[in-house]
Amino acid sequence: MTNTSPAEVLRRAIANVIAGESARDVPGVCKRYGLAEGTGEEAFSGKFRYVMSRLHALNSAQVLQTGQAALGDYRDGALANAVEVLEDANLPKITMITRRRLLNILNSIVLEGRLSLFEFLEPIYDLDSIQSPYHVSPVGESTRPIRGDVYQHCINNHDWDNEDLLKHLGFLDCHQRQVFHLLERVFDPEIWDDDHPEGGLLDRINQVLKKDGYALQVTGMISGTGIYKVQQVGAPGATPADDEISALVQRFDEAGIRDLWEKACSAATVILMARSRLPALTLSKPVSTSWMKKVSPIPTMLICLSFGRFAPSR
Numbered sequence: 001m002t003n004t005s006p007a008e009v010l011r012r013a014i015a016n017v018i019a020g021e022s023a024r025d026v027p028g029v030c031k032r033y034g035l036a037e038g039t040g041e042e043a044f045s046g047k048f049r050y051v052m053s054r055l056h057a058l059n060s061a062q063v064l065q066t067g068q069a070a071l072g073d074y075r076d077g078a079l080a081n082a083v084e085v086l087e088d089a090n091l092p093k094i095t096m097i098t099r100r101r102l103l104n105i106l107n108s109i110v111l112e113g114r115l116s117l118f119e120f121l122e123p124i125y126d127l128d129s130i131q132s133p134y135h136v137s138p139v140g141e142s143t144r145p146i147r148g149d150v151y152q153h154c155i156n157n158h159d160w161d162n163e164d165l166l167k168h169l170g171f172l173d174c175h176q177r178q179v180f181h182l183l184e185r186v187f188d189p190e191i192w193d194d195d196h197p198e199g200g201l202l203d204r205i206n207q208v209l210k211k212d213g214y215a216l217q218v219t220g221m222i223s224g225t226g227i228y229k230v231q232q233v234g235a236p237g238a239t240p241a242d243d244e245i246s247a248l249v250q251r252f253d254e255a256g257i258r259d260l261w262e263k264a265c266s267a268a269t270v271i272l273m274a275r276s277r278l279p280a281l282t283l284s285k286p287v288s289t290s291w292m293k294k295v296s297p298i299p300t301m302l303i304c305l306s307f308g309r310f311a312p313s314r
Contacts, residue, residue: 006060006082006085006086006088006089007059007060007063007064007086009082009085009086010063010064010067010079010082010083010085010086011052011055011056011063012052012082013067013076013078013079013081013082013083014051014055014063014066014067014070014079014082015048015051015052015055016048016076016078016079017070017074017076017079018030018047018051018070019047019048019051021047023040023043023044023047024040024043026043026047026050026051027039027040027042027043027050030050030051030054033066033069033070034066035051035054035055035058035066036054036057038050038054060086060089063086064083064086064087067079067082067083067086068083071083077126077129081175084175084177084178085175085177087177088175088176088177091176091232092212092213092232093176093212094176094179094209094212094214095212096172098208098209098211098212099171099172099179100172101208102179102183102205102208102209103163103166103167103171103172104163105201105204105205105208106162106163106166106182106186107161107162107163108162108198109162109186109198109201110198111162111186112191113191113192114191114192115190115191117150117154117155118150118151120185120191121150121169123181123185124178124181124182124185125169125178127145127146127147127150128145128147129145130145130146130168130169130170131144131145131146132144132145132146132148132149133146133149133168134149146168146169149168150165153165166182180214180229180230183205183209183216183228183230184216184228184229184230186201187202187216187226187228188228189222189223189225189226189227202216202228209230210233210234213232213233213234214230214231214232214233215230215231215233216228216229216230216231217229217230217231217233219231
């Protein structure tokens, strides 16, 4: 059975691009990428086999490093895709829920900005390799690439919205690096002169991404405009307050935390503490303690903590 693991697919992609060199040059190219040296005679007997025999001596992390280095020298779609798939394998995954939420947001904007639609899409998608969803042969194989469909339905007929287009391009099942590339492209300074005209778009996208531990963040500047990249920002589902709460709790000893916790377990105690610290407060309605059952114990503990730390001495 053929090995289709991400590392093996990348090995084959690397071997394919290097095998495009002359047999005389292949040993030198391999050496440049840190692969084992060999002889020209060995390369002449089979360039692809020569490269693969050396790549099989590398583990997945080393193969990824070699692929990333080769990608700097060779503009090859299969190699780029294989690198990104293996990079994906080492990252937390965004869920299908997140993909659908992002798709809903992207359906409400103009994707391409001041570029043509094809200029926007081509750095992300190989429109000549993705198969048409319509032109399928009797044996189930597409008879033409999707490029013609994009032109027909997005430019001529305007009967594909962004959701239709991105679904046909594989947004829901492609590797997540491609999803991230699309989001980064939306905020590419090449497309917009200044901030994205869709007010609040960045916040809306980041609210979705952060549930899976990612966010679009500025990682550089070009001509005074931010360059956005999707970055890991924490554990999936974490909120900015989580780290602050954890840091605050760590500043107190165990006995103190236990004492505060015991206070927090009683809603009546919390209310009495609050009223004792704020004697001028007049409540217009009876105080209900039902809210205590609906909040996390950590914020409750911090309420006690704040009253305890900043109360005036007697």
